[in-house]
Amino acid sequence: QVQFVESGGGLVQPGGSLTLACAAPGMGIWFNMYTMGWYRQAPGKQRELVATITTGGTTNYAGSVKGRFTISRDNAKNTVYLQMNNLQNEDTAVYLCNAYRNSAQYWGQGTQVTVSS
Numbered sequence: 001q002v003q004f005v006e007s008g009g010g011l012v013q014p015g016g017s018l019t020l021a022c023a024a025p026g027m028g029i030w031f032n033m034y035t036m037g038w039y040r041q042a043p044g045k046q047r048e049l050v051a052t053i054t055t056g057g058t059t060n061y062a063g064s065v066k067g068r069f070t071i072s073r074d075n076a077k078n079t080v081y082l083q084m085n086n087l088q089n090e091d092t093a094v095y096l097c098n099a100y101r102n103s104a105q106y107w108g109q110g111t112q113v114t115v116s117s
Contacts, residue, residue: 002027002106004097009111012087016115020082022097022108027078034101036073036080040093041110050095051082064090087115 008020020038024031037052051061051071059071070083080097092115097108 002099004099004106004108006095006097006108006111008082009095009113011114011116013117014088014115016087017083017085018087018113019084020095020111020113021079022081023077023079024097024099025078027099031078031099032075034099036071037098037100038071038080038082038095039098040091040095040113042090042093045093047096052098052100053080084113087113089115091115 003026005023008018012018035052035054038050039047040050041047049062050065051069053059053071053073068086073080094110094112096110099106
């Protein structure tokens with residue numbers, strides 16, 4: 001079972017920024033072989049894709065965050081990041097790290113991001 005260490009969540013005012021990090025030290029070299037992603041789930045809503053990054057570095061974003069969020073990965077540190085700028089109230093959610101390869105999929109426990117004035 002893959003375990004993730006997620007960090008960087010918190011309370012921020014509208015227009016502010018946060019950077020989330022998800023480390024997977026136990027994956028070793030296998031980290032390089034997984035597409036990594038961030039999803040989010042707000043209260044009463046379904047889990048939704050935020051951004052993904054493939055093993056080759058190709059990125060994909062939800063339309064609602066495109067131009068504001070940037071996903072990146074550091075394979076040497078087994079870590080994926082989500083830089084979030086110009087945060088809005090509707091970005092409030094639990095953000096979850098995800099690793100996907102073929103039929104295997106793993107989830108982190110999530111980190112809370114709250115945008116409020």
